[in-house]
Amino acid sequence: MAGMELLSDQGFRIDGRKPNELRRIRFKKGVFRQADGSAYLEQGNTKVLAAVYGPHEIRGSRSKALHDKLLINCQYSMATFSTQDRKRRPRGDRKAQEMTSHLKQTFDAVVLTELYPKVQLDIFVEVLQSDGGNYCASVNAATLALMDAGIPMKDYVIACSGSHLRDTPIVDMNNLEESSGGAEVVMAVLPRCEQIVFLEMNSRLHEDHLSGVMDHVMVGCKDIFNVLNQQVQDELCQKTQLDKLVTTG
């Protein structure tokens, strides 16, 4: 029943997008002076800030230090004004802790941690306005912030969400579509090598539909990558005053 309102007969979604159309993405790197790297990203109405501090000496207990790898410390928090109803606990509630650990797992896999043993890297993500795709926007913003901080990574990490409505896979869901109760597939990928770093699916989805949705989400991630990479390269070219950058595939 919910599928009928979320996807019209003409194939348009509730906000007028086509099923495989992404929301508008705008971002800016280097928005803060205090942080080593920072980024502000908007995906539709979801607005996220990411700040990276580090690598620096371990704060707190020395016992947490990893003798051969970088320790990544993430904190995900939602501003009290980010959702329709005022959020009572910006951080520390279960959802935020789950997100925090997902972000940590994602970036642990991508950052070249062997290069910085015994030190710590902090990634802080603050959601200013939440309209679906919080994890995706957080990952994308954190990637940009890590790039701004100069932390070596294997590739961009781009995340996108997807679902299956009325036999049509859709990508980049907003809050209404997420809370409608349909299946949600969230993927974080390395777009250039097409490898999946993080994958989560919840609610019920028929196994026949899964690979279709995953393919569409992968395409969505690559589209987001193209948007982000284009602007990043343009800014770099401007700063270094090169006509174009040498790309290695």
Next chain:
Amino acid sequence: MFEPATEAKLADHCTLCVHRRGILTGQAGQYNHYVWDKSIPNVELSPLCSPNFRPGPPGEQAQVLSQNMDDLLKTSGCINFEDLCICPGKLSWVLHISLVCLDYDGNIMDACVLALVAALKNTCLPAVTVDEETGDIKTDPTTHTPLSVACCPVSTSFIVFDNNILLVDPTNEEEKLATGAVTVVAEGSNLVSIYKPGGTPLRDDQIEDCIDRALERSLEAARLIDDTLCSIDR
């Protein structure tokens, strides 16, 4: 969805202030503790804004600032709390004010006050109808009455350096090297508050100098806020 929000940027220091409105049932028109809770400002200094802040519950600085904002709102008279009353004795609006520091470079008090005042001026309250018999509360999202903000308090902070030099609008580095500090909150030609938390003792004429400069700055800042708010469309 993004309720009245303003971002105040003082050079590298950036604070975001957002209001949320809620409806509170209770006594109105009485100067008791309960009525004073009609506005709840909260300043957040998270590790996002500076490496000086640790994750966890609000530290001393954040709590002191929240209390300062609260006192400022209540004593400066910039909002008339009677305006927030919907049904005398039964229903009133509560303003939840969140001040989030995004990038910390000193002089957070000034940035917070600026953001707070600008956000208050940007606030609109929808019309509320209460059904007398059923007690049903209905808000009409299409009608917006702007909150009347009587005045525009502006804070100016100074630090004392080397026991006799006064520097206005200090950066983080300057604050760390300061031997004393003074904060003056002024509105037009009226003084709202003066705060000198210990530090180097100052003479009368130095404090008067600070007050004069604060009064000047308050006029400029008030004009800046008004110009900015006029230029956005509501």
